[in-house]
Amino acid sequence: MSSNEKIIMEKEKVPVDTIDQDPDIFIPNVSVDCIILGFHAGSLKVLLSKFKVSDKWMLPGGFVAKDEDPDESAKRVLREKTGLNDIYLKQFYFFGKKGRIGLDENVEMLKRSKLNHDKVNWPLDRFISLGYYALVKYNEVTLQADEEYEEAAWFDINQMPELYADHKEIIDTATFTIRRQIGFVPVGYELLPEKFTMPELRCIYEAILGRPIDRRNFQRKMLSIGYIQPLNETRKVGAHKSPNLYTFIKEKYDEAERFGIQVMSNNF
Amino acid sequence: MSSNEKIIMEKEKVPVDTIDQDPDIFIPNVSVDCIILGFHAGSLKVLLSKFKVSDKWMLPGGFVAKDEDPDESAKRVLREKTGLNDIYLKQFYFFGKKGRIGLDENVEMLKRSKLNHDKVNWPLDRFISLGYYALVKYNEVTLQADEEYEEAAWFDINQMPELYADHKEIIDTATFTIRRQIGFVPVGYELLPEKFTMPELRCIYEAILGRPIDRRNFQRKMLSIGYIQPLNETRKVGAHKSPNLYTFIKEKYDEAERFGIQVMSNNF
DNA sequence: GCAAAAGTGTTGATAATACACCCATGC
DNA sequence: GCATGGGTGTATTATCAACACTTTTGC
Numbered sequence: 001m002s003s004n005e006k007i008i009m010e011k012e013k014v015p016v017d018t019i020d021q022d023p024d025i026f027i028p029n030v031s032v033d034c035i036i037l038g039f040h041a042g043s044l045k046v047l048l049s050k051f052k053v054s055d056k057w058m059l060p061g062g063f064v065a066k067d068e069d070p071d072e073s074a075k076r077v078l079r080e081k082t083g084l085n086d087i088y089l090k091q092f093y094f095f096g097k098k099g100r101i102g103l104d105e106n107v108e109m110l111k112r113s114k115l116n117h118d119k120v121n122w123p124l125d126r127f128i129s130l131g132y133y134a135l136v137k138y139n140e141v142t143l144q145a146d147e148e149y150e151e152a153a154w155f156d157i158n159q160m161p162e163l164y165a166d167h168k169e170i171i172d173t174a175t176f177t178i179r180r181q182i183g184f185v186p187v188g189y190e191l192l193p194e195k196f197t198m199p200e201l202r203c204i205y206e207a208i209l210g211r212p213i214d215r216r217n218f219q220r221k222m223l224s225i226g227y228i229q230p231l232n233e234t235r236k237v238g239a240h241k242s243p244n245l246y247t248f249i250k251e252k253y254d255e256a257e258r259f260g261i262q263v264m265s266n267n268f
Numbered sequence: 269m270s271s272n273e274k275i276i277m278e279k280e281k282v283p284v285d286t287i288d289q290d291p292d293i294f295i296p297n298v299s300v301d302c303i304i305l306g307f308h309a310g311s312l313k314v315l316l317s318k319f320k321v322s323d324k325w326m327l328p329g330g331f332v333a334k335d336e337d338p339d340e341s342a343k344r345v346l347r348e349k350t351g352l353n354d355i356y357l358k359q360f361y362f363f364g365k366k367g368r369i370g371l372d373e374n375v376e377m378l379k380r381s382k383l384n385h386d387k388v389n390w391p392l393d394r395f396i397s398l399g400y401y402a403l404v405k406y407n408e409v410t411l412q413a414d415e416e417y418e419e420a421a422w423f424d425i426n427q428m429p430e431l432y433a434d435h436k437e438i439i440d441t442a443t444f445t446i447r448r449q450i451g452f453v454p455v456g457y458e459l460l461p462e463k464f465t466m467p468e469l470r471c472i473y474e475a476i477l478g479r480p481i482d483r484r485n486f487q488r489k490m491l492s493i494g495y496i497q498p499l500n501e502t503r504k505v506g507a508h509k510s511p512n513l514y515t516f517i518k519e520k521y522d523e524a525e526r527f528g529i530q531v532m533s534n535n536f
Numbered sequence: 537g538c539a540a541a542a543g544t545g546t547t548g549a550t551a552a553t554a555c556a557c558c559c560a561t562g563c
Numbered sequence: 564g565c566a567t568g569g570g571t572g573t574a575t576t577a578t579c580a581a582c583a584c585t586t587t588t589g590c
Contacts, residue, residue: 027297029334030396066297070364070396094362094398096338128298128338128398130362180528184448199542217580219543224578234587240541241587260448262578467569485553487570492551502560508568509560530551 026063032073032130033061033095033167035174036082038138038154039191039200044207045138045154046171047081048163052149053112056105058164059171060152061129074132081152083142088135088190092177093170096128101165133174135190157207179208183260188228189248197235197243198222205263225261227252294331300341300398301329301363301435303442304350306406306422307459307468312475313406313422314439315349316431320417321380324373326432327439328420329397342400349420351410356403356458360445361438364396369433401442403458425475447476451528456496457516465503465511466490473531493529495520 036047048057060081064073071089078087143152155161157175160168178185187208188201202218222228227249234242304315316325330345332338339357346355411420423429425443428436446453455476456469470486490496495517502510 027396029295030298064364064396066394067366069366070362091362094338094359096332096398098335098337126334128295128332130364130396180452181448197542214580214582215541216543216545216582221579236588237541239539239589241543243542465569482553482555483568484555484570484572489552502569504561505568507562507566509570511569 026065029125029127030064030130031061031127032064032070032077032132033059033170034074034077034081034089035059035131035133035171036078036136037133037157037191038136038141039204039207040138040154042200042203044157044204046157046160047141047143047152048155048160049081049150049152051109051113052151054109054164056164057153057155057161057167059167064130070130071132074130074134078134078136081144082136082140083144084136084140088186089132090134090185091130091132093131093173094128095131095166095170095173097166098126100129101127105165129170131170131174133178135185135187137191137193139193175208179210182208182263184257186253186257189253189257195231195233195245195247197237197245199243201228201246209263221263225256227256294333297393297395298332298338298398299329299395300332300338300345300400301327301438302342302345302349302357303327303399303401303439304346304404305401305425305459306404306409307472307475308406308422310468310471312425312472314425314428315409315411315420316423316428317349317418317420319377319381320419322377322432324432325421325423325429325435327435332398338398339400342398342402346402346404349412350404350408351412352404352408356454357400358402358453359398359400361399361441362396363399363434363438363441365434366394368397369395373433397438399438399442401446403453403455405459405461407461443476447478450476450531452525454521454525457521463499463501463513463515465505465513467511469496469514477531489531493520493524495524 038045038047047060049060050057060077062073062077062080064070070091074089074091075085075087078089079085138154157171160171163171178187182205187204188196191204192200198219199215201222202213202215205218206213223230228246229249231245231247233245235245236242306313306315315328317328318325328345328349330341330348332341338359342357342359343353343355346357347353406422425439428439431439446455450473455472456464459472460468466487467483469490470481470483473486474481491498496514497517499513499515501513503513504510
């Protein structure tokens, strides 16, 4: 473990410091922001966090240590927020426009915080944000926000509160990117638990593509690709026919992902 | 014009300074690298540059000024190298792995240069490189390398010399990205001159997809999309039938790009 | 029985693929 | 004439998209 890593570990235990950015440890003017996506109760959720001193929700994020791969920084953020270690994680865009962060917003937050204004001046700096999206299994996540300084919560992706700075735009860019690359992103495999129903899988694709998909054609298509396997089990879901449970065949899935699958060609 | 912009303009006139990175002007530890692609004589070319003091070719790149949008930095690099202002430019990835730049390589280059080793220490730093690719019309480019300190040249994308650091990997990532998004990237429109032949257009797709495409099916497909228009002209190309010339219909093309075109579905 | 949602089957339209054939050009 | 490569046509196959019909479940 390098000395910097050690310091980072220390920082994880002292949450107020995550609001700070020591220029000796971190690369200045660079941050990492994570869009953590989950699937629950029939809709896509995004995990947001909020400093108690702020009134706006924001994307979980962090800084990049001087000897750290940005992927590692993102993993650190994910571990902090979800408690998970092995997560599907992809960079998708970087954001660096001059006016992307409203300084007023930050000055306000800084005033409300108990930080020393003279020492902590990064909120007044310009930042290049490295954008990552992560796909997690909702029920495996245990929200890890520090009760004293910040909160964390899942939000329906279609019903988000007002967000800090350009974070709404960042989320939109993430979903747009996933949409364009839907054939190469294992959304089903990463978002669903081991056993799932066909309507659940379809629901994810509908949420991401933003349009309804024919139930029957979808089912045929998914089965024809050959990476999901029907189980001899059903799930009771109220006053309807109980849907079959399916599971992914890992090897076939990896193959399909590499070459991309055609999801209802009508490219969104 | 801000004072920083003025300083940057000055810097453009003093090429040796582009090897320097003043931490008061530029964001530390961040660089921009550009893959400039052109099409000439039946193959894809990439524009590379080389410091006279170095023996390895590298991607044209630069730094991001503190009050500058990274897109602007990339445009600045493009202007410096090609003399062009309006260029199709997209960010595609960022590179930040710890060992991505061999320090030995940089120490060697620094020694050979006439820079003051004490003042100029960025070559020993770690960098996060913001990757951009640009599509240019080959015959509109006039190579602008400063004769005294650096050279610039086009290389066939399949016959590149040994490159500096991880720049080969960066180029591979760029072509891979374009390949995956081929339906959304206006390669033909941006790489070809106003008038072009069908084989030329096909050649570009073949180079990017890395596989032969059926001549006849390709032609039909492109014409059926309806964004290219046959002209009543042909081009003499030696001992064969003279191919027709075509041109793009801008409006139709924009439409097609937004929704993506399906290029021989067999997704690469 | 009825409503709601799941599973299976059919069919016409559209698009991809693999060719065969003819045309123009320079030597 | 012949080699080379461009342009047009066609037949086969695969895939999409729309919809009818059946099944299961809770009330």
